[in-house]
Amino acid sequence: MIANLRKPRVFVPVILLALLALVPIVVQDSKYYQSVLIVCFLFAIMASGWNLISGLAGYVSLGHSVYLGIGMYTGAILGKAWGVDPMFLIPLGAITAAFVALIIGIIVLRTRSHSFVIITIAVLLAFQLLAANLKKLTGGSDGIIVQQPSWAVELGTAPYYYIFFGLLVLTILLAAFVMSSRLGAGLVAIRNDEGKAASIGINTTVYKVTAYVLSAIPFGAAGALYGQYLGFVNPLGAFAILTSVYLVLAALIGGRGTLWGPVLGGFIVAIANEFATTTSGGVSARVLIMGIILILTVMFLPAGLLPSINATIAKRRARSATVKFIDQESIATSHSDADTSLIAARVQHRDDGGDTVLEVRDVVKTFGGVAAVDGVSLALQRGSITGLIGPNGSGKTTLFNCMTGTIRPTSGQVRLTGKDITKEKVWTRAHDGLGRTFQITRLFKSMTVLDNLVAPLERTSARQMVAGRYSGDEVDRARDVLAFMGLQEFERQNAAALSFGQQKLVELAQVLMLRPSVILLDEPASGINPTLIEKLATVIRRLNEAGTTVLIVEHNIPLVLNLCDHIHVLAEGKILTSGTPEEIRNDPMVIEAYLGPDHMLEAPGV
Amino acid sequence: MEIVQVLAYGILLGGVYALLASGVTLIFGVLDVVNVAQGAFLVFAALFTWQIWDAFGIEPLLLIPVMGALMGLLGWGIYRGMVRRVAPQGPGMTVLLMFGVALTLEGILNLVFGNKFKSVTPPYFTESFTFGELVLPLPQLISGILGMLILGGIYAYLRLSWAGRALRASAQNREGAALVGISSVKASSFAFAIGAATAGVGGVLLSIMYPIYPATQYDWIARLLGIVVLGGFGSIPGAVIGSLILGMTEAFANTYLPQWSSIFFYGTILLILLFRPNGLMGARTREDVA
Numbered sequence: 001m002i003a004n005l006r007k008p009r010v011f012v013p014v015i016l017l018a019l020l021a022l023v024p025i026v027v028q029d030s031k032y033y034q035s036v037l038i039v040c041f042l043f044a045i046m047a048s049g050w051n052l053i054s055g056l057a058g059y060v061s062l063g064h065s066v067y068l069g070i071g072m073y074t075g076a077i078l079g080k081a082w083g084v085d086p087m088f089l090i091p092l093g094a095i096t097a098a099f100v101a102l103i104i105g106i107i108v109l110r111t112r113s114h115s116f117v118i119i120t121i122a123v124l125l126a127f128q129l130l131a132a133n134l135k136k137l138t139g140g141s142d143g144i145i146v147q148q149p150s151w152a153v154e155l156g157t158a159p160y161y162y163i164f165f166g167l168l169v170l171t172i173l174l175a176a177f178v179m180s181s182r183l184g185a186g187l188v189a190i191r192n193d194e195g196k197a198a199s200i201g202i203n204t205t206v207y208k209v210t211a212y213v214l215s216a217i218p219f220g221a222a223g224a225l226y227g228q229y230l231g232f233v234n235p236l237g238a239f240a241i242l243t244s245v246y247l248v249l250a251a252l253i254g255g256r257g258t259l260w261g262p263v264l265g266g267f268i269v270a271i272a273n274e275f276a277t278t279t280s281g282g283v284s285a286r287v288l289i290m291g292i293i294l295i296l297t298v299m300f301l302p303a304g305l306l307p308s309i310n311a312t313i314a315k316r317r318a319r320s321a322t323v324k325f326i327d328q329e330s331i332a333t334s335h336s337d338a339d340t341s342l343i344a345a346r347v348q349h350r351d352d353g354g355d356t357v358l359e360v361r362d363v364v365k366t367f368g369g370v371a372a373v374d375g376v377s378l379a380l381q382r383g384s385i386t387g388l389i390g391p392n393g394s395g396k397t398t399l400f401n402c403m404t405g406t407i408r409p410t411s412g413q414v415r416l417t418g419k420d421i422t423k424e425k426v427w428t429r430a431h432d433g434l435g436r437t438f439q440i441t442r443l444f445k446s447m448t449v450l451d452n453l454v455a456p457l458e459r460t461s462a463r464q465m466v467a468g469r470y471s472g473d474e475v476d477r478a479r480d481v482l483a484f485m486g487l488q489e490f491e492r493q494n495a496a497a498l499s500f501g502q503q504k505l506v507e508l509a510q511v512l513m514l515r516p517s518v519i520l521l522d523e524p525a526s527g528i529n530p531t532l533i534e535k536l537a538t539v540i541r542r543l544n545e546a547g548t549t550v551l552i553v554e555h556n557i558p559l560v561l562n563l564c565d566h567i568h569v570l571a572e573g574k575i576l577t578s579g580t581p582e583e584i585r586n587d588p589m590v591i592e593a594y595l596g597p598d599h600m601l602e603a604p605g606v
Numbered sequence: 607m608e609i610v611q612v613l614a615y616g617i618l619l620g621g622v623y624a625l626l627a628s629g630v631t632l633i634f635g636v637l638d639v640v641n642v643a644q645g646a647f648l649v650f651a652a653l654f655t656w657q658i659w660d661a662f663g664i665e666p667l668l669l670i671p672v673m674g675a676l677m678g679l680l681g682w683g684i685y686r687g688m689v690r691r692v693a694p695q696g697p698g699m700t701v702l703l704m705f706g707v708a709l710t711l712e713g714i715l716n717l718v719f720g721n722k723f724k725s726v727t728p729p730y731f732t733e734s735f736t737f738g739e740l741v742l743p744l745p746q747l748i749s750g751i752l753g754m755l756i757l758g759g760i761y762a763y764l765r766l767s768w769a770g771r772a773l774r775a776s777a778q779n780r781e782g783a784a785l786v787g788i789s790s791v792k793a794s795s796f797a798f799a800i801g802a803a804t805a806g807v808g809g810v811l812l813s814i815m816y817p818i819y820p821a822t823q824y825d826w827i828a829r830l831l832g833i834v835v836l837g838g839f840g841s842i843p844g845a846v847i848g849s850l851i852l853g854m855t856e857a858f859a860n861t862y863l864p865q866w867s868s869i870f871f872y873g874t875i876l877l878i879l880l881f882r883p884n885g886l887m888g889a890r891t892r893e894d895v896a
Contacts, residue, residue: 060698062705107876111884113697114640114839118831119879125828126872133866241824245705252702284721284820288713294706299688302695 013260021165024158034157036274038229041164042222044266045171046243047250049218052178053211054248055256058191059109060117062244063124067097067216069131069238071223076144076233077137085149086228087163090221097220098213105212109205112194121241128239143234146227160229167225168263171218176259178214182457183465187211188257189455192444199404199438200456201430201514210465242287246273249294255304264305356418357382357518357549358403358434363412365398372398373409374573380518385540385550387560387581390570391594396553399570400522403551404436405429417517431459435516439523441503443495449506450491453478456513478513485509485539501528508539518549525556537563561585569593611740612857618742618750620846620853622811625753626826627833627845628760629804635777635840636797639689639700644805645827646708646715651677651809652818653715656724659813666726666814667748670756673806681802685795708823715820723817731814749811756807760800761842773797777840829871836875838885847886 023037024030046068054060071093079089108119132141151159178184186207189197198204227233246269254265269290276289301308359379365372373395380386390396401407403414405426414422416432424432443452454474457464482488485505490498498506504524511519521540525533533556540563544550554560560567561581569576569584571593577584584590626648633641651673659666684707692703733744764770775783776793784790812818812826833852837844855871863870878886 058698060701062701107879111835111879114634114701115835115879115885117640117698117701118835119875122828122832122835122872122875125824126869129869129872133869245709248702284713284716286713287709287716291706291709291711291713294709295688295703298692298695298699298703298706302692302699 009260013263017169021162024161031157034161036271038157038161038164039274040267040270041161041168042226042266043247043250043270044263045164045168045218045222046247047254047262047266047269048168048171048175049215050247051251051256051258051262052175052187052215053208054215055251055258055262056179056184056187056191057208057211059112059208059212060248061120061215062117062248063120063122063241064215064219065241065243065247066120066124066127066239067101067219068223068226068243069124069127069240070097070100071220071225072227072233072238073131073138073144073223074220075224075227076146079146079228080144083147085151086225089224089228090163090167093224094217094221097216097223101213101216102209105209109208109212121244124239124241124244128235131235131239138235141235143232143237146231146233148231149228152228157229160225163225164222164229167218167222170221172259172263174214174218175262177466178211179259180469181465182467182469182471183207183210185451185455185469186457186465188447189444191257192446193442195406195426196438196442196444197455198426199406199430199436200510201427201459202455202457203425203427203460206460207465242290245294246290249290249297252294252304253297253301255306255308258304258306261304261306355382356380357416358551359413359415360399360403361413361415363399363402363409363414365395365402365407365409371573373402375412376570376573376575378568378575378578380549380551381566382549383544383547384565385544385552385563387564387567388551388553388570389555389557389560389567389584390576394570394593395573396570397522398573400520400553403520404434427457427460430456430514430516433514433517434520435511435514435518436520437504437507437511437522437524439526441500441507443498443503443507443510445494445496447495448491449482449487449493449495449498450475450478452495452506452510453481453513456510458514474513481509481512484512484542486535501532504528505532505536505539508536512543516548518551519543521550521552521554523554524552525554525559533559608861612861613854614740614742615746616854616857617850618746618853619857620850621750621754621757622808622815623753623829623833623849623852624846625757625804625811626808627830627837627849628757628842629801629808630830631834631837631840631842631845632764632773632804633798633801634834636773637685637689637693637794638697639693639704639798640697640831641704641798641801642701642827642831643684643704643708643711644801644830645823645825646711647677647680647802647805648809648812648826649818649820649823650680650711650715651806652726652813653719653724653820655810655813656726656818657719659726659728660724666728666810667752670752670807670810673810674803675806677806677809678799678803681805682795682799684802685798689798690791690794708827712820712823719820721819721821723819724813725817726813728814745814749815753808753811757804757846760804764842769796832871832875835885836878838887841885841887844885844887 020037024034027033046065050061050064074093074096075086075089078092079086104123108116108123111119131138138144186197186202189202190204190207194204250265250269251262252265253268254263255261272293273286273290276286280286280289303311356379361377363373363376376399388396388399398407402409405424409422413420416429416434419432421429421432444455447455454470479488479491482491485508487502487505487509490502490506495503495506524536528536537559540550552560552564561584564581566578567581567584568578569590576593577587577589579587626644630641630644633639655666655669655673658664658669688703688707689700692699730744735742735744735747764773772783772788773793773796776788776790780790783793829852833848834845836851837846837848851874852871855874859866859870
């Protein structure tokens with residue numbers, strides 16, 4: 001961040017913040033302005049915190065002010081019991097909020113989209129009721145009166161002003177840190193496509209819960225201070241749903257997912273709120289005005305101010321830029337000098353694995369009364385290219401999903417290099433060396449090709465999460481892999497801007513970043529043009545030469561016959577036959593399974 | 607005997623909740639929109655019922671069709687004017703839009719009716735119906751039974767009529783329904799209108815049971831959303847089961863542990879979600895698996 005100080009998007013907000021620090025000193029009789037700005041700081045703190053879980057990871061929480069309330073009560077209760085200065089209670093507020101968020105996060109993050117939104121509201125209301133009913137601890141609905149510390153009596157609001165200001169700066173630093181880390185990149189990946197994120201090794205549960213806890217910390221810290229500042233804490237004020245709505249509105253107006261958007265939005269909403277209260281008088285008008293602002297923002301400024309401004313600038317720049325055409329021929333023409341160790345498998349040997357890399361044993365998967373996969377056993381030999389074919393509805397996809405972990409088999413076992421992975425999570429399989437691509441590509445559309453390539457994770461660890469987004473040798477490796485695929489020209493393109501075939505290649509490159517020992521390709525040739533199919537075949541062959549085991553599920557029979565060493569034919573959930581391409585080509589059972597029994601009568605000279 | 611009393615009371619309460627929650631779940635099923643303004647809609651209807659009853663002394667129950675139609679029209683307008691435009695931006699944004707609508711309505715009601723409790727007290731307000739040892743307050747009895755009857759009517763309509771089938775088709779697969787000639791805009795407007803109409807009817811029913819003021823919309827929407835999450839989004843039978851669970855918890859807690867009733871309900875929701883993230887009757891969708 002320091003290094004980028006020359007960029008306007010960094011130095012403008014920093015200068016504005018520095019000016020705010022001067023307000024109590026420079027402006028005479030600034031008590032009123034200070035009190036308004038304190039609310040601005042509070043809203044900016046909350047909106048920035050909320051942004052970590054809801055802006056980055058896309059889990060919209062409508063009850064996040066619950067952590068402000070928890071901070072307020074922590075400060076008030078402990079302040080009263082211990083008689084200590086509120087300064088010391090700020091970290092305790094943060095810790096309590098983080099602890100509660102950890103427990104609640106583990107439960108509520110099991111739900112998604114709608115249910116998550118609603119359950120967050122329910123949590124807020126539940127805490128409001130708890131505070132009203134735990135009379136011994138909280139004083140019930142009457143609340144707790146908080147004694148002002150001696151410095152507040154002597155110096156007025158100025159100390160509060162600076163402490164809130166300091167908390168805002170800390171919150172912005174926290175947000176900036178998260179956004180520049182691999183944790184932040186992983187959260188954006190989760191927002192884009194959670195299932196895909198898991199398949200490239202991102203432990204989505206740990207990531208989401210971490211973001212949720214981090215997002216609660218600024219609330220808890222600010223709450224402990226805010227309770228002191230108000231001098232009074234009660235259930236309706238501390239756990240107000242309106243506060244949640246205001247802070248969501250703030251993040252929305254400024255721009256979700258950006259660093260400064262929520263801060264800007266916090267100031268706008270707090271000032272609008274103050275304006276509504278002073279000019280029209282009373283809560284009713286304020287609720288009405290905020291409701292209308294919320295409707296207008298959602299309808300006409302859904303992306304928020306900062307992203308909209310950025311988009312306008314980008315459009316203007318694009319108009320003056322020269323258009324550069326990319327030579328399509330170069331795609332997937334892998335450089336002959338590319339080092340094969342680049343893509344060689346990371347987890348090479350395990351003692352009891354033997355020659356088998358991936359194995360399924362007696363796998364059965366039933367949906368209701370239908371057995372989609374009915375007792376299939378097969379093994380992928382190390383260094384082989386295996387094909388899995390079969391007519392529509394034969395159970396290929398279900399078997400594939402059992403191997404990748406998106407569904408769990410009813411019975412049977414899946415083993416990877418000798419280890420039973422039947423019950424492993426999707427990301428653990430990725431860590432263990434199993435890579436997969438999707439039939440319909442699932443790249444992270446809002447991210448660049450390079451960002452897509454550095455997103456995969458080889459393990460889950462705290463050190464990995466706090467590491468910089470582009471730290472280590474990942475970026476160099478990503479560029480090498482792109483070069484290997486002949487995709488280096490696309491590095492800075494948004495994934496959504498690529499053609500479907502190009503996206504398939506990028507997705508394969510993304511999987512290669514994990515150096516998997518086995519790659520499962522789900523219909524790699526479907527929907528792409530014949531030239532690209534040929535190039536894809538070359539890439540798969542080169543991968544295989546580098547020691548990677550490959551399984552291809554495909555309808556393009558010529559491609560499978562051409563590429564594979566060994567082919568399994570699936571029909572009605574069972575393995576119909578297995579053999580070399582030559583054997584499969586001449587097997588009457590296979591032809592029958594695909595074309596029906598009558599075919600044999602009409603086809604001469606098979 | 608007390609148990610039976612509490613049980614009956616819980617079922618009656620659940621009947622009213624079921625009607626209101628079905629409106630939320632119906633709108634969700636067809637449109638993928640969480641109508642967090644349902645609480646504001648019903649408070650709106652309840653306060654208008656109070657106004658008319660207060661001014662003209664009309665029997666409030668007679669206003670059921672009027673309020674149903676009025677709120678249906680409002681819902682139709684809100685869908686056509688706002689929701690339809692915001693829907694492509696995804697569920698998070700439509701929730702926020704409906705929250706904006708809820709706040710706007712609350713603000714308007716605050717300005718018109720003020721921040722005071724209003725109670726509709728027709729002559730039978732304090733009467734009870736006695737059946738053996740069972741004593742049921744008449745307003746609860748009437749509201750509970752009417753709520754269940756009207757919900758039954760709506761459910762039968764959705765099951766048996768062509769329009770109902772079109773709605774269900776659209777809920778399951780919008781593009782598929784469009785291919786066989788069901789306009790998704792029309793189906794969605796219709797669903798939104800019915801969903802809002804249940805708030806109109808429910809508002810009248812609640813007005814004779816509880817005192818109402820604008821900010822009570824939060825209590826109501828919290829209950830309704832809890833029910834829908836518990837039962838599983840988009841499922842009307844789920845909404846009925848969730849409503850009965852809430853009705854019972856409230857009735858039991860009110861009798862044995864007053865002030866803790868809502869906590870019990872929220873606790874139950876959290877516990878159930880721990881094991882069934884999609885609610886009791888909610889299906890795991892393809893997107894969850896992929």
